[in-house]
Amino acid sequence: MNATLALETEGLTKVYGRGHTEVVALRDAAIRVRRGEIAALLGPSGAGKSTFLLCVGLINPPTSGRVAIGGRSVLDGPRPLADLRRFRREHIGFVFQKSNLIPFLNAVENVQVVGELVGHRPAAARRRAMELLDALGVGARAFNRPTQLSGGEQQRVTVARALANRPSLILADEPTAALDSVRGRQVMELFRDVAHEHGTGVIVVTHDHRALDVFDTTYGMEDGLLARAPAREKSESR
């Protein structure tokens, strides 16, 4: 496995059900995302995008195929090659369509908790959380609860949380779906900056074709088949 790659998959296949109820949600998916690269994953609903994210996010293991993150093999089919929860904690950041913040923690605590989970002292974790919130422009709302934040602010806090463990890979599932176009673009640009500045591989599942110029690479997915989109499509979308 290549250590310069944030994510590498080979032959990733996910099958739900058996016999006549069998559904192949992901077929032989192969992808390589470099550190510092931001990749978009496009496709209609039910194409298998979320299944792909769940597989590479080590949440729902594939039926077959291999997954390597940050140069380390972590899944060989459904068989884990590492402690998956620990690996998620230390190497992967998640951002989802809904902000998914812990409601009983304020903004800074939502970010700080990740730092503490990876073993940082509370003071150090809090310091980094504050730095991230400041960097993402929501430092002033650090002590507000999620319900007191706007959708865009919540999403920024979620991004800060995803960065708190200095991950090799960030997986974002339609992170701008709940935002207006301006805010949506801001978030996409934020991901690009994060990828480029932190050397993190970022995969963003999106329906928003207006912001495709932000991405280094674009992948398309349909009926469980993953394919790199031609460069033409990307330039057209710009």
Added chain:
Amino acid sequence: MNLAVRDIRHSLGRFVLTTIGVGMLLMIVMGMGGIYRGLVDDALVVIRGVGADLWIVQRDTRGPFAEVSRLPRNLVDRVAAVPGVAEPREFVFHTIQREHRGKPLRMGVLGLAWPADKGERLPLVAGRGLAQNHYETIADESLGLSLGEQLRLGKDTYTVVGLTRAMVSSGGDGIACFTSRDAQAIQFDEAGESTRLERQARRARAGEIDFGRTQPSVLERAAGSSRAIAALPGPAVSAVIARVMPAADLDGVLRTFDGWSDVTVYTAAQEEELLLRGTVDRARRQILLFRVLLTVISAVIMALIIYTLTLDKLHPIALLKLIGAPNHVIVGLIMQQSLIMGALAYGVGYLAGKRLFPMFPRRVLVTNDDLLRLGGVVLAISVLASLLGIWKAMRVAPNEAIG
């Protein structure tokens, strides 16, 4: 970062109300234990208060607290003659309920062996001991009598000369101490008409026999005071109590009494045991069962509350799993909440009990040992109560945070 405390802060109102509710339940558990302790302590007040080593009672009875025991008064003199025995005294105890100041007054009547015992051993909080052979009483303050108050019992009026505290019978009635003569007078008091009828009946019975018909003085005697009739026994006492001389051999003394066919002798420890296993035992077991039930109910309520609180945060739990939180963080979140709730509820129960228990009609005696034991039980039920929530949390999949 303590997630449990932050979650509590988030749903503070519900948590506080639940904690108060569980605290009240724990207060009742505490109170039931206290009622039992009070019951036992009250029951033993008299036995310990009279300071006797030996309780001599009617043969084959279980003593004055368990059943009726009647002994002749002169047994005191026989007991005094036993080597190794000191300070033999009559023991008279019975419960009465009379009318006083227009209200029912229920009290335990304890006879003191005047003049040997003037009530010096009693826990006096006001007044003095008995200073004369008749018409004085030392009453427990729970009876609501005041110093100098006159109390009409039977044909006589008694003056309250002393007040005691926490001198109550096993039934919870305040005890009033009289000389044993007065205590017997109260016990055997009869209406004048009843005495007249009894004398008339005696005279009629005497008139039916030759001796009565031929001896007019017999008829006169039969119709007179019963005290003047040698054939009639004097008022009985409930028991005779005595001390064993310090140098005497208790077994030797007991062996002597073994040879007496009209009495049974118990040591103070045996008498306490008889009282606790007999009179108080059923109440004790009832209270114990009630305590067990309340403890189980508290545990079930706590489990349900913790479970409900866990259900409310299944999404954050799934999210924590998603971002890689190890199980011990999630278990800690739930168990700490349960322990905090248990500890706070215990504190609420303790403080509420401290204020409310003194208002109870019977003494509620909460000992430090009982508090410690209950603390242990609360700790255990807090842990047990969290298990249901933990079980639910462990079943949550991280992808539930996304859906």
